[in-house]
Amino acid sequence: MTTQAGDQLAPDDLAGTLDAAGYRMTDARRAVVGLIASRDGTFDTADLVADARRRRVPAARATIFRTLEILAAVGAVERLDLPNGEHSYVRCDTRGHHHHLVCTDCQRSVDLEELGMTTITADVELRTGYVIDRHRLELFGLCPNCQTRLPS
Amino acid sequence: MTTQAGDQLAPDDLAGTLDAAGYRMTDARRAVVGLIASRDGTFDTADLVADARRRRVPAARATIFRTLEILAAVGAVERLDLPNGEHSYVRCDTRGHHHHLVCTDCQRSVDLEELGMTTITADVELRTGYVIDRHRLELFGLCPNCQTRLPS
DNA sequence: GCGGCTGTCGAGACTGAGTCTCAGTTACCT
DNA sequence: AGGTAACTGAGACTCAGTCTCGACAGCCGC
Numbered sequence: 235m236t237t238q239a240g241d242q243l244a245p246d247d248l249a250g251t252l253d254a255a256g257y258r259m260t261d262a263r264r265a266v267v268g269l270i271a272s273r274d275g276t277f278d279t280a281d282l283v284a285d286a287r288r289r290r291v292p293a294a295r296a297t298i299f300r301t302l303e304i305l306a307a308v309g310a311v312e313r314l315d316l317p318n319g320e321h322s323y324v325r326c327d328t329r330g331h332h333h334h335l336v337c338t339d340c341q342r343s344v345d346l347e348e349l350g351m352t353t354i355t356a357d358v359e360l361r362t363g364y365v366i367d368r369h370r371l372e373l374f375g376l377c378p379n380c381q382t383r384l385p386s
Numbered sequence: 387m388t389t390q391a392g393d394q395l396a397p398d399d400l401a402g403t404l405d406a407a408g409y410r411m412t413d414a415r416r417a418v419v420g421l422i423a424s425r426d427g428t429f430d431t432a433d434l435v436a437d438a439r440r441r442r443v444p445a446a447r448a449t450i451f452r453t454l455e456i457l458a459a460v461g462a463v464e465r466l467d468l469p470n471g472e473h474s475y476v477r478c479d480t481r482g483h484h485h486h487l488v489c490t491d492c493q494r495s496v497d498l499e500e501l502g503m504t505t506i507t508a509d510v511e512l513r514t515g516y517v518i519d520r521h522r523l524e525l526f527g528l529c530p531n532c533q534t535r536l537p538s
Numbered sequence: 539g540c541g542g543c544t545g546t547c548g549a550g551a552c553t554g555a556g557t558c559t560c561a562g563t564t565a566c567c568t
Numbered sequence: 569a570g571g572t573a574a575c576t577g578a579g580a581c582t583c584a585g586t587c588t589c590g591a592c593a594g595c596c597g598c
Contacts, residue, residue: 258545258594279584294548299585315467317520335516344514349506358525362496364487366527368469373510375518410565410574431555446577451556 251308265291266301270311270325275341278322317374337377339384346373403460417443418453422463422477427493430474469526489529491536498525 248267249259257263269285270277279299286293293301302323305311309329315321317338324334328345335344355366376384400419401411409415421437422429431451438445445453454475457463461481467473469490476486480497487496507518528536 260546260594262547292548294550296549296586297547300546313471315473315522317522319465321467335510335514335518337516338519344516346510346514349510351506354501354503354506355525358487358498358501359527362487362498363530364489364496364525364527365533366487366525367490368526369524370467370469370526371523372521373507373516373518374520374522375511375516378515381517412565412575414576444577446579448557448578449576452575 248305248310251310252304255308257304257308262293262297263301263304265293266298267305269293270305270323273325275343276314276316276322276324276336277341278320314372333371333373335373335375337380338374339376339380342377342379344377400457400462403462404456407460409456409460414445414449415453415456417445418450419457421445422457422475425477427495428466428468428474428476428488429493430472466524485523485525487525487527489532490526491528491532494529494531496529 249264252259252263265286266282269282269289269291273281273285279302282298282302283295285291286298302311306313306323309326311323312326312334313321313323314334314336316336324336324343326332326345328347330347333346333349335346337343349371351369351371355369358364359366401416404411404415417438418434421434421441421443425433425437431454434450434454435447437443438450454463458465458475461478463475464478464486465473465475466486466488468488476488476495478484478497480499482499485498485501487498489495501523503521503523507521510516511518
């Protein structure tokens with residue numbers, strides 16, 4: 235049910251996913267996927283651009299943005315908004331509807347499936363008359379590691 | 387428990403809130419609060435800037451941004467991220483922890499208190515070992531009005 | 539294996555939300 | 569009423585994200 239942030243967005247799977255969705259597997263895309271795979275936790279576009287430059291990976295800024303957009307579209311990556319207002323991305327190790335629990339210290343993230351939100355949304359629909367078709371839930375806290383590392 | 391988006395952020399209450407928090411009540415701030423009060427549903431900074439210009443309200447762009455920041459700090463307004471990635475603000479008719487349910491068509495918003503998230507977060511803590519100290523939950527759907535207005 | 543069609547790429551210009559600066563103004567305390 | 573610190577407006581600035589366009593390279597059919 236939960237997936238550790240370590241096991242992976244296998245680049246090969248992704249190639250298949252992109253292919254199936256009608257996208258070409260190019261060097262630049264492979265490179266960006268590689269950069270993302272080597273990241274732990276959340277990251278933003280500036281991180282990737284810096285990584286690409288540092289590792290002399292062939293991927294221009296615009297391409298990184300474009301690839302991220304595609305990866306988000308196929309659900310390999312998700313855009314999220316940190317509590318501080320910045321927004322960043324996380325790898326999704328899970329496909330389909332899920333949520334993210336992000337460590338506010340080390341940024342490491344865990345995917346969470348099925349949290350019983352349907353009960354809550356049904357209740358809200360009943361109370362308000364709205365028909366709910368989408369929700370965004372993000373959880374933030376300290377991961378076990380950071381808890382021991384940072385004795386509050 | 388739910389609060390209709392119609393009854394208000396009374397400007398006077400707000401003056402009190404700002405005062406208590408050590409902020410001065412200036413013409414510009416009163417003006418911005420007025421603009422927000424006359425808005426229904428979510429809005430973004432561009433909306434307010436346009437309103438201010440149209441209504442010849444004395445509030446410069448920078449001041450609108452600054453005031454919005456303060457109002458968010460005192461909880462009179464909340465910044466949220468629409469499903470389309472844009473981000474905007476909503477008036478909070480409720481103080482303290484609550485969530486927003488936003489109509490994806492007319493943008494009208496309803497405040498929701500206590501949705502039983504503690505059960506969920508406790509469960510997640512148990513499963514993951516994280517200590518959760520914050521979450522963001524936003525619900526999107528069609529309000530009763532728009533449901534009848536837009537026979538799908 | 540080889541064109542050719544088309545999707546993609548890189549580089550850099552562009553856009554626009556949000557921030558910052560600074561000199562002038564104003565709310566509020568005494 | 570006067571002093572002071574908070575606030576304001578105007579406009580310069582920043583920087584994430586988008587767009588453009590000529591060059592390039594996957595991938596399909598032959």
